Amino acid sequence: MALINPHINFNGNAHEAFEFYRAAFGGEFSKVVRLKDLAGPDFPVAENDENKILHISLPIGKTTD
Template identity: 85%
Template sequence: MALINPHINFNGNAEEAFTFYRSVFGGEFAKVVRLKDLAGAEFPVAESDENKIMHIALPIGKTNVLMGNDVPEFLGKVNERENRSKISISAESKEEADKLFNGLSAGGEIEVPISDSPWGSYFGMFRDKYGIEWMVDFDPKYKGKV
């Protein structure tokens, strides 16, 4: 079956954001490629963009990978308030849901505090300090298998 892995664009702070995500999820980066690593005659890179992230990948759990990059200056800025999708995390326990919710929402904006939901799961929603929108859910019927 195909996997869906989220990919996030940043305005020059991808490495900072992914270091924060790694502090919450644990693990190690599978790949970090900087724009200067691809620089050449066919792909000139401005000096101000050299150390920005072209690709970063953080494996999460057994099959998921969170990926991202910095947008080079010549492409313009990403509108961080126009992220129209959310990253949904299905936790394996209430404790894990609390840990992820509290860790990732630190310094961000909580939209829905984590608590028992009307549909029977333990759910919360927030925008992290980098503007990325997240949902954390624990459904005891599925135990993180959704």
């Protein structure tokens, strides 16, 4: 079976979109990284942006990561 790892950009609604995908396809998120996870002196994050998704992964099937 072919393996794809698409990268999709969202305009601030990635969490809602991936909750829909999880409901449609099943499974659990294997990784969720929010902007606040990378925040620090060299990478300040505004309070209204800290919960935005930087990376999220939803494996579908047994051959994806």
